[in-house]
Amino acid sequence: MELIIREKIKQVKKGDQTAFEDVVMFYQDKIYQHCLRMLGNQHEAEDIAQEAFIRAYVNIHSYDERRKFSTWLYRIATNLTIDRLRKRKPDYYLDAEVKGTDGLDMYSQLAADEKLPEDELEGLELQTYIQKQIAELPSKYRSIIMLRYLEDFSLQEISEILDIPIGTVKTRIHRGREALRKKLRHV
Amino acid sequence: MDCHKKALELMHKHLDGDITRAEEHELKVHLEECLACQKHLHELKRTVTLIQSTERIKAPEGFASKVMDQLPIEKKRVRYLRWFKMHPVLTAAAIFFIFMLTGLFSVWEKDTQLMVSNPENLIVKGDLVIVPEGVTVDGDLVVQNGNLRIDGTVDGNVTLINGKLVDETDVLDSDGLMASVGAVNGELKEVDAVFEWVWYHIQNLVKGVFAFGD
Numbered sequence: 001m002e003l004i005i006r007e008k009i010k011q012v013k014k015g016d017q018t019a020f021e022d023v024v025m026f027y028q029d030k031i032y033q034h035c036l037r038m039l040g041n042q043h044e045a046e047d048i049a050q051e052a053f054i055r056a057y058v059n060i061h062s063y064d065e066r067r068k069f070s071t072w073l074y075r076i077a078t079n080l081t082i083d084r085l086r087k088r089k090p091d092y093y094l095d096a097e098v099k100g101t102d103g104l105d106m107y108s109q110l111a112a113d114e115k116l117p118e119d120e121l122e123g124l125e126l127q128t129y130i131q132k133q134i135a136e137l138p139s140k141y142r143s144i145i146m147l148r149y150l151e152d153f154s155l156q157e158i159s160e161i162l163d164i165p166i167g168t169v170k171t172r173i174h175r176g177r178e179a180l181r182k183k184l185r186h187v
Numbered sequence: 188m189d190c191h192k193k194a195l196e197l198m199h200k201h202l203d204g205d206i207t208r209a210e211e212h213e214l215k216v217h218l219e220e221c222l223a224c225q226k227h228l229h230e231l232k233r234t235v236t237l238i239q240s241t242e243r244i245k246a247p248e249g250f251a252s253k254v255m256d257q258l259p260i261e262k263k264r265v266r267y268l269r270w271f272k273m274h275p276v277l278t279a280a281a282i283f284f285i286f287m288l289t290g291l292f293s294v295w296e297k298d299t300q301l302m303v304s305n306p307e308n309l310i311v312k313g314d315l316v317i318v319p320e321g322v323t324v325d326g327d328l329v330v331q332n333g334n335l336r337i338d339g340t341v342d343g344n345v346t347l348i349n350g351k352l353v354d355e356t357d358v359l360d361s362d363g364l365m366a367s368v369g370a371v372n373g374e375l376k377e378v379d380a381v382f383e384w385v386w387y388h389i390q391n392l393v394k395g396v397f398a399f400g401d
């Protein structure tokens with residue numbers, strides 16, 4: 001797959017726009033999921049994920065083909081989500097809590113996914129609970145936990161995506177794991 | 188207590204896969220005698236499994252096309268070229284129709300006069316073009332609406348449109364001529380009918396378009 005993407009990127013660099021659609025198709029779920037888990041809001045996540053792809057397209061010539069494309073793409077997406085989190089007004093969270101929608105809608109999205117058989121219902125509740133615990137982690141831990149365990153990047157790659165020293169990545173992943181362990185040990 | 192703390196650090200190193208053999212041994216020794224740390228490591232591993240078990244979220248319907256709609260418009264040239272490359276037959280047909288619309292057949296009428304692609308050093312007698320002895324045409328030679336006699340050499344392809352290759356005395360087939368008279372160091376092609384003429388032009392046009400793209 002990496003090879004096909006590599007070929008597509010070459011075509012995009014030559015100015016072939018349709019080749020980029022295949023790149024979007026291949027990464028859209030991952031990037032959207034990453035944005036949604038970072039932001040906890042579907043509209044914002046879709047917005048930011050689209051923006052990430054558009055920026056990747058516009059800046060494709062600055063992408064160095066010797067490196068992994070996904071690392072480069074995630075870096076764009078992560079920077080955009082961090083930026084968006086920073087720009088949120090303090091009352092965003094207050095409003096969100098009052099309305100009880102924002103920040104929770106990713107769980108309702110999961111819950112809305114068709115009707116599930118009985119035995120999966122319990123699993124879904126557990127799922128919801130785990131997702132909630134991840135979502136409540138401070139964003140600096142959350143991003144690393146997701147990149148490592150949901151998106152399978154190495155610590156070195158995470159250090160490149162987030163542009164922080166590998167030592168910091170290690171410290172944060174330890175703390176993130178410990179924080180989640182405390183929350184999930186009884187489930 | 189300190190001992191647990193050290194073990195905890197080693198557990199995380201173990202989970203990140205950068206533990207040394209000596210450290211691994213140290214951790215193992217501690218775990219064998221410390222139930223609390225055993226439990227702790229088990230919980231950490233379970234936490235990782237739980238995180239990894241969470242459902243994968245899909246992008247909303249139409250996500251990719253929304254992205255594509257927002258991209259800056261690509262250069263037109265690239266878009267046309269891609270279309271040509273994807274539809275070579277349609278391209279040829281389209282060019283054919285453009286020819287028709289722009290008065291191809293009136294061009295054909297006008298085209299009945301003699302034309303030579305590179306007439307330097309060649310002799311023209313009526314509708315006969317001669318490559319004289321000792322003369323070398325450097326490159327392809329195209330003669331339209333006339334016959335060609337080669338006493339010298341053509342260093343390239345020869346195309347005759349609406350004409351024939353002749354020798355001093357008579358009209359011979361091209362094989363015989365190429366053996367007996369001057370040399371053609373390339374392909375010899377004779378184009379007679381109007382459709383072949385059109386096809387010849389289309390091929391040249393298509394070749395030109397693609398050469399332009401690369």
Ligand SMILES: [Zn+2]
Nearest residue numbers: 191194221224
């Ligand atoms: Zn211990």
